[in-house]
Amino acid sequence: MNGNEFMEIVERVYSPFLAKMGFSACRSSISGRSYRASFDRKDRTLWISYEPGEDFLLIVVLGRGDGLTDIDDRRKAPRLSDLRQKYMRELTHDDFIDNERYFSGLSANDGRGELLMKAARELRLVLPPYLRDVES
DSSP, X not given: OOHHHHHHHIIIIIHHXXXXXXXXXXXXXXXXXXXXXXXXXXXXXEEEEEETTTTEEEEEEEETTOOGGGTTOTTTSOBHHHHHHHHGGGOOHHHHHHHHHHHTTOOOSXXXXXXXXXXXXXXXXXXXXXXXXXXX
């Protein structure tokens, strides 16, 4: 997957559901060794980073006052894996059905793109309960 394919998936798949959660349009950067996109809302920044050479995907939620200096503090900057571990078991069968319905017409062009798609499916499920927790 090249940088343009990364951005196409982010714009087509992530942007619509993140906009419904109050996140603004994405900012992106593409360099030879990594592709990044970030989405902002009043209290959080969602950061998506993909390194094609390593086939490594990282999705992190940062507080707006927190910077990348806090990225190693998983309490301040939880990763998708942290959110998945904490919230996945709280979801209902209907949540999963709704999510599958949402993604039914979306696909990736290759296996690397499928990594982004899988993460989007998970993020759409676990980000709302996380945002409710940090707002309360």
